[in-house]
Amino acid sequence: MADMTASPAPDSSQPVRDVAVIGSGPAGSSVAALLAESGHDVVLLDREHFPRHHVGESLIPAANRILDRLGLIDQLQDSSFIKKYSVQFVGPDGQESTPFYFDDFDPLGLGHTWQVVRSSFDRLLVDRASTLGAEIRTNTQATSVDFHEDTTATIWTRRIRKREGSLRPVRCRVVVDASGQSCFLANRMGLRQIDSRLRNGTIWTWYHNAKRGTGRDEGATIIFNSREHKSWFWYIPLPNNIVSVGCTAGTDWLFDNSLSAAEIFNRELSRCPSVAERLKDASQAEPFRTTRDFSYSSTELAGSGWVLVGDAYSFIDPVYSSGVFLAMASGEMAATAIHEALETDNTSAEQLGNWKQCYDAGVEKFRQLVYAFYDPSFNFSDFIRHHPDQRENLTELLVGNVFKPGVSGVFEGIKPMLTSG
Numbered sequence: 148m149a150d151m152t153a154s155p156a157p158d159s160s161q162p163v164r165d166v167a168v169i170g171s172g173p174a175g176s177s178v179a180a181l182l183a184e185s186g187h188d189v190v191l192l193d194r195e196h197f198p199r200h201h202v203g204e205s206l207i208p209a210a211n212r213i214l215d216r217l218g219l220i221d222q223l224q225d226s227s228f229i230k231k232y233s234v235q236f237v238g239p240d241g242q243e244s245t246p247f248y249f250d251d252f253d254p255l256g257l258g259h260t261w262q263v264v265r266s267s268f269d270r271l272l273v274d275r276a277s278t279l280g281a282e283i284r285t286n287t288q289a290t291s292v293d294f295h296e297d298t299t300a301t302i303w304t305r306r307i308r309k310r311e312g313s314l315r316p317v318r319c320r321v322v323v324d325a326s327g328q329s330c331f332l333a334n335r336m337g338l339r340q341i342d343s344r345l346r347n348g349t350i351w352t353w354y355h356n357a358k359r360g361t362g363r364d365e366g367a368t369i370i371f372n373s374r375e376h377k378s379w380f381w382y383i384p385l386p387n388n389i390v391s392v393g394c395t396a397g398t399d400w401l402f403d404n405s406l407s408a409a410e411i412f413n414r415e416l417s418r419c420p421s422v423a424e425r426l427k428d429a430s431q432a433e434p435f436r437t438t439r440d441f442s443y444s445s446t447e448l449a450g451s452g453w454v455l456v457g458d459a460y461s462f463i464d465p466v467y468s469s470g471v472f473l474a475m476a477s478g479e480m481a482a483t484a485i486h487e488a489l490e491t492d493n494t495s496a497e498q499l500g501n502w503k504q505c506y507d508a509g510v511e512k513f514r515q516l517v518y519a520f521y522d523p524s525f526n527f528s529d530f531i532r533h534h535p536d537q538r539e540n541l542t543e544l545l546v547g548n549v550f551k552p553g554v555s556g557v558f559e560g561i562k563p564m565l566t567s568g
């Protein structure tokens with residue numbers, strides 16, 4: 148079991164909080180909100196100040212149930228976020244799949260979820276955690292953790308933007324790492340493993356006045372494959388006539404040191420006429436941003452006094468917009484385990500990580516679907532044509548119902564279509 152070496156005795160003058168959460172994205176805010184609601188003493192740390200920019204704007208309907216549990220559905224219904232009723236796939240030859248509408252698959256019966264601007268959405272979640280009783284400390288970066296023999300831990304924190312030289316301790320019974328792709332604990336413990344089949348990178352930006360659908364198709368996420376399956380684009384309509392457009396491909400194909408992000412993006416756009424056509428009257432509204440090697444997982448989920456949630460544990464790939472849902476779902480599962488741990492005074496790895504098997508099995512379904520998407524022999528239109536009986540199960544997976552039993556039949560149909568067989 149990976150654990151940090153036992154460290155100096157704790158400063159006994161420090162108060163011991165029940166839980167300290169590092170990172171207040173969707174995973175950290177969810178776990179903090181649910182534990183605070185259960186009456187625990189929770190402190191939520193983030194190195195950023197909110198609102199802050201973040202990639203990942205498209206939700207899937209399975210997130211609705213957790214948002215409802217957090218008491219946020221009315222606020223979302225009243226918000227300016229665009230309603231997302233479906234997802235659609237467009238093949239390299241421009242062939243469009245029938246949209247996968249969420250009508251009968253959304254747990255709340257709304258038939259939609261939302262395309263969100265993450266600066267506002269994440270703020271909503273942090274505010275909710277605060278309202279439910281969590282203490283929020285922004286501009287506060289965790290720099291290291293000491294795990295003590297008395298089973299408490301001390302997180303050492305640094306105030307960002309303040310000229311304070313000294314580190315401040317936060318002592319707690321359970322450390323939750325929700326630091327996203329920074330993988331604060333997994334990196335320090337050497338647990339992070341890149342998925343070698345998904346060495347991808349992304350370049351993305353926002354456009355003003357890009358073409359969008361009408362009626363309930365206005366808010367659809369559309370995934371476009373470029374020619375020869377070399378790259379794909381997301382197309383995510385946002386408020387204020389903005390569309391988020393991102394291009395993802397293998398890092399070897401995508402990045403070229405002699406080209407700027409704009410040049411690479413435009414190179415790929417020229418290979419994807421369906422997107423280029425939608426952008427012909429649009430103007431770029433944000434600088435290009437890039438990221439790479441974002442698909443990985445940690446070999447362990449929990450240890451004595453610590454647990455990982457959201458991207459701090461694993462991330463697959465952006466193609467099915469599963470990240471925010473999985474972050475919140477893992478936050479919810481971890482909250483249940485931590486609550487029991489605190490109630491029974493058992494903060495062992497077994498207790499804090501007792502949701503690993505269930506969670507990993509759900510994530511694995513997304514992973515298999517991601518591998519299929521990147522297989523040049525696979526496309527959704529052909530799959531549905533050959534397996535119309537699997538449309539329902541496939542939609543269940545696309546909306547995020549991956550923890551539901553009985554939806555795996557899809558993979559029997561997908562497997563023979565793949566190059567790898």
Ligand SMILES: Cc1cc2nc3c(=O)[nH]c(=O)nc-3n(C[C@H](O)[C@H](O)[C@H](O)COP(=O)(O)OP(=O)(O)OC[C@H]3O[C@@H](n4cnc5c(N)ncnc54)[C@H](O)[C@@H]3O)c2cc1C
Pocket residue numbers: 169170171172173174175192193194195201202203204205206207287288289290325326327328329331349393438441456457458459462465467468469470471472474
């Ligand atoms: C290219 C790309 C596109 C994506 N598109 C989508 C999409 O359309 N839909 C979707 O659902 N998901 C998408 N995702 C995934 C999604 O962005 C993440 O899965 C989600 O944000 C994970 O939430 P989280 O709470 O685990 O981490 P984050 O949201 O990343 O939050 C982590 C927080 O930790 C803080 N932090 C980090 N280190 C420290 C530290 N040392 N001390 C204190 N604070 C710290 C950060 O400031 C941050 O606020 C995409 C991801 C990528 C890479």
